[in-house]
Amino acid sequence: MSTGSREFxxxxxxxxxxxxxxGYRTQGVPPTVHRGLPSPYLTLIFTLDGPVVSGDTPEQATGPDALRHDIVVGGLHRSPAFIAQPGHEAGIQLAVHPLAARALLGVPASALGGELVTGGTDVLGSRAGHVRERIAELSGWSERFACLAGYLLRDVDHAFAGVR
Known part of the structure; x- marks a missing residue:
């Protein structure tokens, strides 16, 4: 019996x-529900092959009211986020320091506290969707990381120019 493959x-x-x-890719693994515990960092996910399906409860994450996003921004939270993990998934997950939120995401970390998971294009704009499509087309992790870093860090030097 095959247990599938997992790549990180x-x-x-x-x-x-x-x-x-x-970067992560799983194939041929049994579907499950992941419990995303609170973290001291913001979570940013760009999927490569399908949306992140989530909810405030396991039932919501696996039901018709589940949230579906190709790009996810997870704010600081005190309760778990439930993620329905299919038998195959791929993407890039970033942990972002809350003090870098304004420079990287264009909003302070406090603006992301209302929802466990927010659609990334709602925060980052439509260009983020084009970047997600581009990294999904690339074949190697190094190229994907470089493309995503180029997009995310485009304004960071300017944002931190006056910070000492």
Whole structure:
């Protein structure tokens, strides 16, 4: 009996003020519900092959009212986010320090506190959707990380120019 395959690739070096960047791909694994625990960091996910399906409860995450986003921004939260994980998925997940939120995402971390999960294009704009499509077309993790870092860090030097 096959247990499927899981691949996790960490970006090195990390791009700028991002705490961690991990590419992931799973295939042929049993579907499950992941419990995303609170973290001291914001979560940013760009999917490569299908939306992240989530909810405030396991039932919502697996039901007709589940939230579906190709790009996810997860704010700081005190309760778990439930993610329905299919038998195959791929994407890049970033952990972003809350103090870097304004420079990277265009909004302070406090603006992301109302919902466990927010659609990334609602926060980042439609260009983020084009970047997601581009990284999905690329074949290697290094190229994907570089493309995503180029997009996310485009305005960071300017944003931190007056910070000492």
């Amino acid at each position: 690739v960490r970006a090195t070096p990390r791009p700028g003020p991002i705490v961690s960047a991990v």
